[in-house]
Amino acid sequence: MKYIEPASLPEALEILSADDEARCLAGGATLVAMLNADLVEPSTLIGLRRIDELAGISVSGDHIRIGATTTHAQIAGDDRLTGNAAVVRDAARQIAHSAIRNMGTIGGAVCHADPNADFPGALVAANAVLEAAGQSGRRQIPADEFFLDYLETSLEEDEILSAVMVPVEPVGARGRHLKFSRTHGDYATISISLVLAINSGACSHARVAVGSAGPAPVHLAEVDALLTGSDLSGETIKQAGQKLMEAADPVDDVRGSAEYRRMIIPGLLQRAVDELR
Ligand SMILES: Cc1cc2nc3c(=O)[nH]c(=O)nc-3n(C[C@H](O)[C@H](O)[C@H](O)COP(=O)(O)OP(=O)(O)OC[C@H]3O[C@@H](n4cnc5c(N)ncnc54)[C@H](O)[C@@H]3O)c2cc1C
Known part of the structure; x- marks a missing residue:
């Protein structure tokens, strides 16, 4: 198994689309356990941690953009996630224990799509939109349409989740x-x-x-x-x-x-x- 850490999203997408057996690695909290249990056997692991544009939280206009590699701990501790977005921060605060919150990322959590996870419901309640990046561009998927089934999402195999967009509105809402x-x-x-x-x-x-x-x-x-x-x-x-x-x-x-x-x-x-x- 190869391990590659690309420095940009286009580079990561190129590796992913060239190899059907490649898989993204974010926090590794779930994927490493699956590898250890021989549940998955990817040919290549694409580490996402060096890709700056996938990291961190920013507020722009009518939404809060949470990069896919933002950890649960970063979300739980960000005071800008108030109002409608407070439901997402509240969910992050209740995930497992601090070791997992420091390791796990929102992108990994939603792409794994465990129905028992905390973010999926919170993102639907917040009317969030998930941004999927592919080689031909980006598309936006409402949270309601992203989670399809047990461990199944509407993300295509050659796409990487780049961010989660949480609307600031409605004004006066609380989550x-x-x-x-x-x-x-x-x-x-x-x-x-x-x-x-x-x-x-x-x-x-x-x-x-x-x-x-x-x-x-x-x-x-x-x-x-x-x-x-x-x-x-x-x-x-x-x-x-x-x-x-x-x-x-x-x-x-x-x-x-x-x-x-x-x-x-x-x-x-x-x-x-x-x-x-
Ligand atoms: C002991 C334990 C307790 C937990 N308890 C809870 C809990 O109470 N509540 C809860 O909600 N969650 C819980 N989790 C899940 C955890 O919070 C993480 O969400 C989860 O491990 C996945 O995040 P990760 O960043 O580690 O992803 P990884 O393990 O790195 O990846 C998970 C999957 O997502 C894919 N992936 C990752 N990032 C991307 C991306 N950007 N684009 C496309 N695909 C991607 C990977 O290829 C892999 O298939 C727990 C996990 C553990 C190990």
């Missing part, structure tokens, strides 16, 4: 990611990512996504519509929770049965609303 897990540092049994804006007691914006509830984050436009314009009464939250529960399709595993996971959703949604109100 919260609530994670229900067996122990501190574990993957979520269920997570709720919620962005709300409240004006004079009424909800003027709502976007909610549920993680660990199926192969991809569960997001229902009808639930957002039910909450938006409402006074977020207990009855409305209960109805919203019921709809999300019915749409969820979780697995039975060591973190909980599918039925148990579903049952957590309404209460966790209520708690997220209470914390944001």
